Every structure is written in structure tokens, then in C-alpha cells.
Amino acid sequence: MTSAVVLEHPGLLPGSLGAAAPRQQRRTARDWLVDSFCFLVSLGWVILATFDAASPSPALAEQLPYDWMIVGEALLGLVCTLALWFRRRWPLGLALVTLPLAMFSVTSVAAVLIIYFTVVVHRRAAVALAVTAAGLFTNLFFALLRPEPGNPYWVSTVWGMVITLLVLAWGLFVRARRQLVLSLRERAERAEAEQQLRVAQARQLERTRIAREMHDVLAHRISLLSLHAGALEFRPDAPASEVARAAGVIRDSAHAALQDLREVIGVLRAEVLLPEDPERPQPTLGDLPALVAESRTAGIRVDLRDQVSAPDRLPVAVGRSVYRIVQEGLTNARKHASGAAVTVGLSGAPGDGLSVEIRNRWPVGESTGVPIPGTGTGLVGIAERVNLAGGRLEHGRDEHGDFRLAAWLPWPAP
Structure with missing residues (x-):
């Protein structure tokens, strides 16, 4: 009780x-x-x-x-x-x-x-x-x-x-x-x-990055296509062999541009971009000669001066950035200084960083062809890329009156 x-x-x-x-x-x-x-x-x-x-x-x-x-x-x-x-x-x-x-x-x-x-x-x-x-x-x-x-x-x-x-x-x-x-x-x-949000943000950033990469590639190809088409328009009496060769380049460039455009649209429309999704191979420093050769085929005089020490030890990300910088420089030269000779200089070593410089004469007089359209954001994207990599970017006319696009990217010592 x-x-x-x-x-x-x-x-x-x-x-x-x-x-x-x-x-x-x-x-x-x-x-x-x-x-x-x-x-x-x-x-x-x-x-x-x-x-x-x-x-x-x-x-x-x-x-x-x-x-x-x-x-x-x-x-x-x-x-x-x-x-x-x-x-x-x-x-x-x-x-x-x-x-x-x-x-x-x-x-x-x-x-x-x-x-x-x-x-x-x-x-x-x-x-x-x-x-x-x-x-x-x-x-x-x-x-x-x-x-x-x-x-x-x-x-x-x-x-x-x-x-x-x-x-x-x-x-x-x-x-x-x-x-x-x-x-x-x-x-x-x-x-x-939060993890799902980070994954979604990472996917969005990846889509944006791929779209930016494809913008650079697409602008390069379209400028080549426009250059060859302008040459055919300017020289309608050119030999049949040259016309056929230019038409072949236009066809190949248009086909490649369509492929690139399809990839851009696919990336931007994709609801889900899985990390394991296959991605097209990204260019590196070793692909620069092919890029220069493509521009020479289009009629651009390009002088490549490669003084990079131990290029096989260059980080892949740095090599990709160098490729995009040179690609943008050549694209701008075709757009704004058609017919001018372009000099591409590379130098650097592990621990010293890597310098890249694209230089061409400032155009004199009016352009004889139809200007190549563009978005005007190419250099903005390159500046962002270089800034994210911890480097420096300069562009504009130098003391000799030439247009100069120069960048320095860090290359850590092993």
C-alpha cells in the first residue's frame, strides 16, 4: 500500500x-x-x-x-x-x-x-x-x-x-x-x-564549363568557315582545284561545327549530367601544332615558336588552358586582322610558370570582307579561365602598335 x-x-x-x-x-x-x-x-x-x-x-x-x-x-x-x-x-x-x-x-x-x-x-x-x-x-x-x-x-x-x-x-x-x-x-x-544540392550545383557547373569549352571550339570553327567562304566570294575566278579545296574545308568545318553545336545543345538541355558520363577528349599542349596547321590551311600565316622545357611534365589543366588561349587568339586574329601574320610564342619550365603570347599586326584600313560575327565574350572567358588558374592575362596594343594577347600560368615544380 x-x-x-x-x-x-x-x-x-x-x-x-x-x-x-x-x-x-x-x-x-x-x-x-x-x-x-x-x-x-x-x-x-x-x-x-x-x-x-x-x-x-x-x-x-x-x-x-x-x-x-x-x-x-x-x-x-x-x-x-x-x-x-x-x-x-x-x-x-x-x-x-x-x-x-x-x-x-x-x-x-x-x-x-x-x-x-x-x-x-x-x-x-x-x-x-x-x-x-x-x-x-x-x-x-x-x-x-x-x-x-x-x-x-x-x-x-x-x-x-x-x-x-x-x-x-x-x-x-x-x-x-x-x-x-x-x-x-x-x-x-x-x-x-545539401549533398544533393552540391551534386546539382556540380552538374550545373559542369554543364556551364562544357558549354564554355564548346563556345571556344565553335567560334574557332565558324571563323574558319567564314574565312574560306569569304575567300571564295572574293576570288570567284580562282582555279577549280582551289575552289574545290576551299569547298571541302567549308564542308568539313560546317560538319564539325554542327557536331559541336549538337553537343552544346545536348549539354544545356540535359536534366542530369552524371559524373561517369563520357566526355569528349579535351585538347592539351600537344594539340597545338594541329590547331596551327588548321589555321594555316585556312590561309592564315602563323609562326609557332615553342620554347617550353619538359612539356611532358606540364599539368593537363595548364595545357588545356594554353590551347584555349591560343585558339581564342587565332580566332580574334581572323576576325579583326584578316591577312595579318600571327606569331604564337610559348616558353616556360617547371617552377617558373608557362607564358603564352599571340601577336599580330594591327589592321590598316577597312576590311575587304564581311566581318565575322561574334559574341564579344571570348576574352572575358579566357580572363576568367586564367584568373581561376591563378595566372595573369594582358591584351591590347603594345608600344609597336601590334595587338598582343599574353598570359602567364603557374607551373609548379615537381
Whole structure:
């Protein structure tokens, strides 16, 4: 009976003093299992306490002198036990209703403790502490109204306080653990969302990078095509062999330009660009001679001066940047200085960096052909590329009046 008296006190847990109850969700299989267990425990306690109250004990006969009191006590316990099925929806309300029972009812002790525990778990700590204080106060009356035979008043009261505080500590522990699990789950979901965002950003950056690469290639090919077409227009009486050769170059350049354009459109339209998707081989420093030869075929006088030491040790990214810089320089020369000789100079060594310079005479007079259209962003893209690589870029007329495009790229020593 002493333990029963002590348990009763927790009933005051009436709970969540002001926290709004969360929107009720449908019970899960685990919820049904836990609620059924709590119901059976409370029902078992009601049966045990009822049989104990009905036993021929002089002390109990003094507390419950009439049979209807025993029946009423059992009914109170059964009502509280049935109320456990609604504790998830109205924990605070049930706690407030059952609080007065903590002063005299033994059969409702188990149900009151369970409701109190629910309030502690699902309400703020301040609310739980307020309910605990009310429960401790109620426990003072329980020891007076239902004294336990053989135990003084203060012993029963202290036991009630201890059990109440134990339930409070257990509830706070469960609440903290659930919050920790929820926090870890939210962190995991946030990390997954951030990872997906990083993947999406990486894909977008990759699409942008490929589109920028294809812009350089496409501008180069279109300028070649325009140059040959202009030559045919300017020399309609050229020998048949030259016309056929120029037409073949135009056809090949147009075909390559269409292929490049198809790739650009495919990249920009792609919803997903997987890292393992195959990518066309990127040019390196070793592809410069072919680029220069292509320009010479188009009728551009190009002088390549390669003074790079240990080119096989040049990083691939640096070699690709050099290729794009030279490609842009030759494209600009064809657009703005048609017929001018172009000098391409390369020099550098590991640890000293790599310098590239494209120089051509400034055009004199009006252009005789139709100007080659362009976006005007080629040098902007090259400047961005060089800046990202940690290098320097210069372009404009020098002291001799020539147009000069020069860049320096870092080449770390091995």
C-alpha cells in the first residue's frame, strides 16, 4: 500500500501547462503495442488494489468502511485505465482531470503515473516541473487521507516524492533521447539535401564549363568557315582545284561545327549530367601544332615558336588552358586582322610558370570582307579561365602598335 500511495502522487502530473499539443497522428504498430502494454499494466494494478482493499484488514476497513467505497475505488481505477487510450491526444487535459485523484485513490495510481510520464515526455521541461510541483503538493494529502499501516506520515510522503521525481527523471531522459534522435535525423536529412544540392550545383557547373569549352571550339570553327567562304566570294575566278579545296574545308568545318553545336545543345538541355558520363577528349599542349596547321590551311600565316622545357611534365589543366588561349587568339586574329601574320610564342619550365603570347599586326584600313560575327565574350572567358588558374592575362596594343594577347600560368615544380 505504501508504494501505491506513493505512485498515486505522480498522478498530479497534469501536465503540459501551456504547450500546445502536436497534431495527432495515426498510431503506428509500435504505438499500439506500447499503449496495450500500459493498459494491461494499469488494469492489473486496479485488480490487485481492489482485491487488497476487499481483504479483511482492520486498517483498510477504517479507510473504506463501506462496500460502495471499494466499488467506487475500482471504478475510478477502470476509468483512468480506459483514459490511457487517449493520453497521446490529450495528455495535459487527462493529467488535470486525474490530479485530484492523486490525493485519495489507490487504484488509479498506475494510470496517473503513466499519464504523468506522457506529459513529461511530450511537454516542455517547464511544464513538467510545474506539474511535478503540483504532484508533490497533492502527495501531502494522500498520506493524510490514505495512511499506510505501520508507516509514519513522513515515510509515506517521502516515498511519494521519490517515486514522482524518478518518473520525472525517466520522462526527461526519454524526451532528451527522442530530441537527440530527431536532431540526428534532421541533420542526416539536411546533410543529404545539401549533398544533393552540391551534386546539382556540380552538374550545373559542369554543364556551364562544357558549354564554355564548346563556345571556344565553335567560334574557332565558324571563323574558319567564314574565312574560306569569304575567300571564295572574293576570288570567284580562282582555279577549280582551289575552289574545290576551299569547298571541302567549308564542308568539313560546317560538319564539325554542327557536331559541336549538337553537343552544346545536348549539354544545356540535359536534366542530369552524371559524373561517369563520357566526355569528349579535351585538347592539351600537344594539340597545338594541329590547331596551327588548321589555321594555316585556312590561309592564315602563323609562326609557332615553342620554347617550353619538359612539356611532358606540364599539368593537363595548364595545357588545356594554353590551347584555349591560343585558339581564342587565332580566332580574334581572323576576325579583326584578316591577312595579318600571327606569331604564337610559348616558353616556360617547371617552377617558373608557362607564358603564352599571340601577336599580330594591327589592321590598316577597312576590311575587304564581311566581318565575322561574334559574341564579344571570348576574352572575358579566357580572363576568367586564367584568373581561376591563378595566372595573369594582358591584351591590347603594345608600344609597336601590334595587338598582343599574353598570359602567364603557374607551373609548379615537381
